[in-house]
Amino acid sequence: MNEKALNQVSWEKFSGMTPDERAPYFMEHGRTYHALVSQQFSRPILEDLCSLATCVRRIAKTREGSSFLQSRLFDKRAMLYFAQPSTRTYLSFDSACQTVGLDCMDVRDSSTSSEVKGESPEDTIRTFSSYTDLIIMRHPAGGFAERIAWMLSNTSRPVPVINAGSGKDQHPTQALLDIYTLERSFENIGGIDGKTVAFVGDLNRGRTARSLAGLLTKYDGVKIYFVAPPELQIGVDILAQLDAAKVPYEICHEFEQVIPDVDAIYMTRIQDEWDVDNESRLIDTSKFYFTKDHLSILKKDAVIMHPLPRRKEIDVAVDGDPRAVYWRQVRNGMWIRSALILSIFGLDDKVRGYCEENL
């Protein structure tokens, strides 16, 4: 990929580009610098991140290994800026930072920052960049993390930005942990290539489904079903990306008919935090729940995924089935996010070297 400098392009031009066109602007010296949209990750980068995550997971099991990891980034600091609620993403990034020895500061609620005094979010985040070497941010405005990366690239202290969830559009590190979970689940049955994946639920406003669908275009022979009520179907922008990548897909409304055909089911909850007037209340989503009875028609090697949090869309009685991997996704998030941070700081080779020499 030919790298391009983010400070050499106007915001107007950059923001009009497709995610694939933006990808070269997020690389520096041959590696990921900003992590902002799922589509920026090429297949080789995905494979490297997954194998690095496995290295970190194995190294962290021993006391010597933990010490080795914790001394990697002892001189760096990260800012966790979460302007929207989070349990897993926040905690797994916090754990990932601790795993690689990165000190963390956080603002978890804009009402505790000087934004309440009228400071713009841009100035607030520019302030963070004065104290830290990495900004990990979740924000309700779509595209805002990219805007911040662009803005910082035009300052005297540019720092890498990781998008931990932006608006209804992107959750790239969730997509990374989902890919890592799929890789691990299918490692003995040919990997992700050739698999069929069903996305179920609120696909229109679900940034996790949108980001993972975009990332699946990097794999060969993948087929996708989008299963949702018409009001909550996947956006045409994602379908255009699948068309461009020649990924076959079907838009469906009958969940039960799809279950026996798929290798992975990606369940999502209704995203009613985006409702303007409680309009989700009027939509019957109960036909899109995965119940205990559905286990009998699911392939024996298939997996049931969910980014969590869940409501009723997966019966808790399903949790004990070995094909239910959503709690494994939660833990995988910590490993892949550790790998991403190490990679951004150019420490992949050192960590791989330790793995090869000691494990």
Ligand code: CP
């Ligand atoms: N999957 C996910 O983003 O969960 P949180 O909102 O709890 O971070």
